Amino acid sequence: MACSGLLSNSFIANKCFRPRRHHKLAVPYPRSFSSSRVHLAQNLGISMSMEENGAAKQGLDVSRKKLPHVLTVAGSDSGAGAGIQADLKACAARGVYCSTVITAVTAQNTVGVQGVNIVPDEFVAQQLKSVLSDMEVDVVKTGMLPSIEIVRVLQQSLKEFPVRAVVVDPVMVSTSGDVLADPSILARFREELLMMADIVTPNLKETSTLLGGMRLETVDDMRRAAKLLHSMGPRSVLVKGGDLPESFDAVDVFFDGEEYHELHSPRVKTRNTHGTGCTLASCIAAELAKGSSMLSAVKLAKRYVETALEYSKDIILGNGAQGPFDHFLRLKHNTSTGGTFSGNELFLYAVTDSGMNEKWERPMEVAVKEAIEGGATIIQLREKDAETRKFIETAKACLKICHPYKVPLLINDRIDVALASDADGVHVGQSDMPARVARILLGPDKVIGVSCKTVEQAHQAWLDGADYIGCGGVYPTSTKANNSTVGLDGLKTVCLASKLPVVAIGGINASNAITVLGIGPPNLKGVAVVSTVFARSSVVGETRKLHSMLTEAVLKAN
Ligand SMILES: Nc1ncnc2c1ncn2[C@@H]1O[C@H](COP(=O)(O)OP(=O)(O)O)[C@@H](O)[C@H]1O
Ligand SMILES: Cc1ncc(COP(=O)(O)O)c(N)n1
Numbered sequence: 001m002a003c004s005g006l007l008s009n010s011f012i013a014n015k016c017f018r019p020r021r022h023h024k025l026a027v028p029y030p031r032s033f034s035s036s037r038v039h040l041a042q043n044l045g046i047s048m049s050m051e052e053n054g055a056a057k058q059g060l061d062v063s064r065k066k067l068p069h070v071l072t073v074a075g076s077d078s079g080a081g082a083g084i085q086a087d088l089k090a091c092a093a094r095g096v097y098c099s100t101v102i103t104a105v106t107a108q109n110t111v112g113v114q115g116v117n118i119v120p121d122e123f124v125a126q127q128l129k130s131v132l133s134d135m136e137v138d139v140v141k142t143g144m145l146p147s148i149e150i151v152r153v154l155q156q157s158l159k160e161f162p163v164r165a166v167v168v169d170p171v172m173v174s175t176s177g178d179v180l181a182d183p184s185i186l187a188r189f190r191e192e193l194l195m196m197a198d199i200v201t202p203n204l205k206e207t208s209t210l211l212g213g214m215r216l217e218t219v220d221d222m223r224r225a226a227k228l229l230h231s232m233g234p235r236s237v238l239v240k241g242g243d244l245p246e247s248f249d250a251v252d253v254f255f256d257g258e259e260y261h262e263l264h265s266p267r268v269k270t271r272n273t274h275g276t277g278c279t280l281a282s283c284i285a286a287e288l289a290k291g292s293s294m295l296s297a298v299k300l301a302k303r304y305v306e307t308a309l310e311y312s313k314d315i316i317l318g319n320g321a322q323g324p325f326d327h328f329l330r331l332k333h334n335t336s337t338g339g340t341f342s343g344n345e346l347f348l349y350a351v352t353d354s355g356m357n358e359k360w361e362r363p364m365e366v367a368v369k370e371a372i373e374g375g376a377t378i379i380q381l382r383e384k385d386a387e388t389r390k391f392i393e394t395a396k397a398c399l400k401i402c403h404p405y406k407v408p409l410l411i412n413d414r415i416d417v418a419l420a421s422d423a424d425g426v427h428v429g430q431s432d433m434p435a436r437v438a439r440i441l442l443g444p445d446k447v448i449g450v451s452c453k454t455v456e457q458a459h460q461a462w463l464d465g466a467d468y469i470g471c472g473g474v475y476p477t478s479t480k481a482n483n484s485t486v487g488l489d490g491l492k493t494v495c496l497a498s499k500l501p502v503v504a505i506g507g508i509n510a511s512n513a514i515t516v517l518g519i520g521p522p523n524l525k526g527v528a529v530v531s532t533v534f535a536r537s538s539v540v541g542e543t544r545k546l547h548s549m550l551t552e553a554v555l556k557a558n
């Protein structure tokens, strides 16, 4: 469609980039269109909009990066599992800005919906105008639309302020069985809203309702339903199968008028599925806002929901049948440190050695368990030659052993293995990945330790966002070839300069550990050992011996 000079600025901003109806959204949307807007406006002899004039007057850069932006038009869920709250969390998790037009306020929890207060339609219209007239919305996602009047004002607003895509989640009944939309709305949905939708995402009940009570029991039924719904006007249809019997995978059927795609994912066994529909639709909207094609957006959204459910399957919130899940995939991370590493964990630091375990035919898990039972306060898995897949499995198994004891487990060098196993952190050497990069990859909560021999390295580790440093070798050691030693003096110098807690490493054993800890600086928090605990047959016995010696020495010193 050509843009004419008579069109309003908002039309230019949005409509020109909107793919024409009945074309699939295969071409990524242009990401930044502030600059193209100005360019386009100049070509068409149109002056800049008020906002651009304002920005220019304030000396702001009008070609600044535009945030992908989803506007959700939905109801508030006081329990924050579904509705507006789920939409905000989903968009935030996907890195997209989300504005909100609230259509109703529900009193809701994990048991059900106790009350609904519908926002007057004039006020919904006012919210829509406030956001759409000002904030360059890319995609509108609709959820609970509780009255015919509200559907009408939404349609009018979208005509006045067209956006690039409309995702319609036709919320009618909550999973708990409570009615969220007036039944009279059905006709309006069928006749008007579906026509405006780039995608409509009904669950089984909603599909059946929209199709006059059609029975949906199999994936074939879902395919037929998708086709029928498509004939009602939306460009694409996703019939969601979360409510199929438990024997089925979680199957959704996508149909764009030409092709069907059955999207399968394993059915996560959990009660925490409240808000999956809202989240899925918001995630689709978010991906479209970033520039995805429709099918990619749907696939990614489904994978996101599946992953979030898997991560949150055991969380307990509320007494009802429908628990919420964690959009930021974090609640299940019950790390022993919880992002509050103090340094005291370094007291008896056990670094594993697979060669020593092999010699005693001891699985790594057994060695780790024995070390912890003997009193190790932190474990580092140091597997220089392990195959990646095996290493990840071992790390996961060891984490299961460490966490009940609240003992953190770190991975030597391998950031990828730490990420894949969700270990508590990493320990890196001077020639491994820089701690600064590891911090970016691992996020703020994981523990990062760095091996340092000098004051400069210790300072850099601090600048890079490490949590502790390992200083050594204090004495010569057989576990690290060609490693120069720093001696007690070098250790003391580094400790005095370091802003981070320090663990001493290298050749430390039962006969010198007390001397090492005795050198004094308060940030010298402990000793790290390898052979001392792992080279003998009884790891638990050796660790216990060292632990009681160290404890006794510390008690005496205090
Ligand atoms: N137990 C589950 N395991 C994996 N995916 C699920 C599960 N329950 C629902 N889903 C997925 O969540 C999305 C929302 O589906 P559904 O629960 O049917 O919609 P609604 O929340 O609107 O009732 C779909 O992609 C569906 O496949
Ligand atoms: C405000 C609001 N919007 C939507 C839903 C649907 O979510 P679900 O189908 O998971 O109950 C809900 N329960 N509450």
Ligand SMILES: [Mg+2]
Residues within 6 Å of the ligand: 175, 242, 273, 274, 275, 276, 277
């Ligand atoms: Mg659901």
